[in-house]
Amino acid sequence: MAFELSALPYNYDALEPYIDAQTMQLHHDMHHQTYVNNLNAAVEKHAELQSKSLEDLVRELDSIPDDVRTAVRNNGGGHVNHTMFWEIMGPNAGGEPTGAVGEAIRDTFGDFETFKQRFNDAGTKQFGSGWVWLVRSPDGKLEVMSTPNQDSPITQGYFPIMGNDVWEHAYYLKYQNRRAEYLKQWWNVVNWDEINKRFEMSTR
Template sequence: MILNRRNFLVLAGSSIGAVTLGACLASGDNITTAESETNVAQNTGVFTLPPLPYSYDALEPHIDARTMQFHHDKHHAAYVKNLNDAIAKYPNLKGQTVEQLLRNMDNIPQDIRTTVRNNGGGHYNHSMFWRIMKPNGGGEPTGEIATAINKAFGNFAEFKRLFNQSGSRRFGSGWVWLVRNPDGKLGVMSTANQDSPLMEGKFPIMGNDVWEHAYYLKYQNRRADYLDAWWNTLNWDEINKRFTAAT
């Protein structure tokens, strides 16, 4: 069959939703059914990929559309699929939320523990990540989170400096977080790979993904530039909701 440009575009468009194989699976190159984050939190037995709350290009020029599409449709989707595949081996785990799984890693069977840690963390982290950003976001925080940040760090500028510093210093892949510690105090921390602060008994109020797949297409090795630009995407209303949930 001769594949002209028009046919190629049609086939490329129809391929969204298909699962790719081999090495792509490990890196996040597969797609699953999308549902709301509410269904992610209230798991009924099968974890699902939440849709982006906005279009792929909605966060430009700070995060480009191609990065958003690959990041959500392929990387996040792979975490969901891999998590479901692991949990399928143990039906008694299917009624638990991803948060419950991450908070009780010692209760996860040894043969799937690393898979649940990596992919459950990736699923939870990214489900949060999409929602704490929005088009025309950014600016200084408002509401209760603004008061809490000023109390914990002195002012927003100092918090932002510490947050970016922690993200810049994370060697390799990982995340940088604003968390509520068990003693109720706010803190900045970073985690490796897809580890979640939930694993340490801390609640992640907001976090930025510093894996290269989150920024490399646009920023290449300039992680610091990505960290600076990311603040222009923040959805402080959603972050306030997470702060309320944390307290």
């Protein structure tokens, strides 16, 4: 089956004033759709890839045929990263982390502010395009990490619990080159209920 782009779980303008409607529409309808289209074009060339899940494709990059490995890495990564991204944001969100992930953040980093500063710092220092993540490592620990381009932590054996897109297309219309301001404001749209669901999945 071909991979598909899911609809946003809220309106384009739902994250105003922190993320503007035009950015959301371009980011979802054009950038994400392009990743999906390019991924489908890559797996069409190899029947054995068409039955794999998106996560398995990204996790098993070393086994992907050479002629489409880069396309799967870039576009499969883009698809899985953005699918998570839309889900962990929402209107009337933000605030302190709740539930089990809130407890785990405090246990690991001391308090939410320390975690947030470390997360934002990693996002600010990510050179060029990429992502900043809270992940569960293969040995079960929570870590902040960044990845270039559309690389997914899944490829390295990590479970991405939450992540922020620091490609310029995610923020440039509103924030121009002020990535640090975008990272700061992004916390106002973080949906801790959805992040708790991903945190629970990471423990299985």
